[in-house]
Amino acid sequence: QVHGLATPGGFISSTGVAGLTLGGGFGYLSRKRGLTVDNLCSVDLVTAAGELVRASADCNPDLFWGLKGGGGNFGVITSFEFDLHALGPDVLAGPVVHAFDDAPHVLREVTSLMRDAPDEVSCLPVLRHAPPAPFIPEAYHGRMILLLALIYAGDPDDAEAALAPLRGIGDPIADAVGIKPYTAFQSMFDASANAGARNYWKGHYFDALSGEAVDALCEHAARMTSKESVIGMLSLGGEIARWPAESAPYPHRNAAWVLNIQARWRDAVEDTRHITWARETFNAVAPFTTGGVYINFISGDEGTARVRAAYGGRIHDRLAALKGEWDPDNVFHLNQNIAPAVSATA
Numbered sequence: 001q002v003h004g005l006a007t008p009g010g011f012i013s014s015t016g017v018a019g020l021t022l023g024g025g026f027g028y029l030s031r032k033r034g035l036t037v038d039n040l041c042s043v044d045l046v047t048a049a050g051e052l053v054r055a056s057a058d059c060n061p062d063l064f065w066g067l068k069g070g071g072g073n074f075g076v077i078t079s080f081e082f083d084l085h086a087l088g089p090d091v092l093a094g095p096v097v098h099a100f101d102d103a104p105h106v107l108r109e110v111t112s113l114m115r116d117a118p119d120e121v122s123c124l125p126v127l128r129h130a131p132p133a134p135f136i137p138e139a140y141h142g143r144m145i146l147l148l149a150l151i152y153a154g155d156p157d158d159a160e161a162a163l164a165p166l167r168g169i170g171d172p173i174a175d176a177v178g179i180k181p182y183t184a185f186q187s188m189f190d191a192s193a194n195a196g197a198r199n200y201w202k203g204h205y206f207d208a209l210s211g212e213a214v215d216a217l218c219e220h221a222a223r224m225t226s227k228e229s230v231i232g233m234l235s236l237g238g239e240i241a242r243w244p245a246e247s248a249p250y251p252h253r254n255a256a257w258v259l260n261i262q263a264r265w266r267d268a269v270e271d272t273r274h275i276t277w278a279r280e281t282f283n284a285v286a287p288f289t290t291g292g293v294y295i296n297f298i299s300g301d302e303g304t305a306r307v308r309a310a311y312g313g314r315i316h317d318r319l320a321a322l323k324g325e326w327d328p329d330n331v332f333h334l335n336q337n338i339a340p341a342v343s344a345t346a
């Protein structure tokens with residue numbers, strides 16, 4: 001950003017670039033610029049055999065394909081090279097806040113508007129307790145709200161008109177959208193993801209965020225067990241969906257939204273309560289989702305079946321064959337593991 005350039009990263013600025021990239025990676029710039037891996041030019045890695053290897057479209061292209069979503073299964077990455085795009089450094093972006101009672105209506109409007117929004121517009125609706133931020137009226141601090149994080153990642157002359165429909169929904173209690181550095185916007189939620197909390201996350205994808213899904217989410221948001229928990233939905237589509245389906249081991253290109261249910265709390269004695277809330281919320285919306293799993297939103301070790309589900313059978317099989325080639329002894333197994341396929345000639 002010192003040079004007015006950017007590539008898609010996460011919506012929390014401290015999210016590690018390595019893990020994020022190796023799982024696909026998406027954020028506020030993805031509708032305009034695609035997944036993080038769509039912007040990946042090359043990777044250097046140390047393989048299980050202890051060799052330093054380069055992977056790119058021209059050099060070890062199969063391995064390069066596997067690294068664009070296959071996680072840390074193929075080696076220790078020592079460098080990533082990304083395409084960069086002009087952005088800002090100042091952009092029109094910020095939060096619009098609604099009273100929680102209005103959330104079902106506002107979310108329906110958001111999903112309808114995002115269907116035809118330009119790629120430059122990105123929206124992250126978040127159901128959460130209001131932080132004591134100066135732009136939110138004090139009467140709402142600590143109460144449930146719906147916050148829409150909005151950004152226009154394009155020509156500033158078009159920004160006001162492009163964000164106007166989303167800002168015009170209903171009767172917001174706060175609108176802090178304005179010209180600000182992209183880095184300030186991208187770090188807006190950093191404080192709510194600070195270190196030290198206990199976390200349990202679940203995720204889903206939606207082809208469309210239906211009214212039934214919105215109602216289920218709002219119902220479970222109302223029962224949120226911790227003031228630190230959040231339910232966030234990031235708009236996808238745009239450039240992500242234009243890449244060929246299997247250009248990377250990321251089989252969710254047609255999803256319009258990704259959901260992240262984040263339970264966060266401090267005291268271990270409360271584990272069951274908050275984990276139960278996250279699971280119940282996840283189960284309640286499951287009927288309305290694609291059934292897909294983002295490999296980077298799997299919490300810890302949920303088993304090999306869930307890893308296979310994250311990729312789908314065909315992509316998983318191709319990754320397993322690649323793993324058999326580059327890490328036949330499964331040296332790199334402390335990850336969302338893909339077991340090496342044993343070749344017929346082995």
Ligand SMILES: Cc1cc2nc3c(=O)[nH]c(=O)nc-3n(C[C@H](O)[C@H](O)[C@H](O)COP(=O)(O)OP(=O)(O)OC[C@H]3O[C@@H](n4cnc5c(N)ncnc54)[C@H](O)[C@@H]3O)c2cc1C
Binds near residue numbers: 015
């Ligand atoms: C607060 C928060 C916000 C997030 N927001 C987003 C988001 O907006 N978009 C999104 O796509 N994801 C998001 N995620 C998910 C994120 O992509 C994963 O948690 C990711 O694993 C983080 O990367 P990391 O480098 O910190 O990984 P780590 O936790 O350090 O490692 C996870 C795995 O990545 C692999 N890995 C890491 N580094 C290397 C390396 N150098 N070489 C080889 N393998 C390696 C290993 O398999 C390792 O087990 C978020 C996560 C958090 C905690």
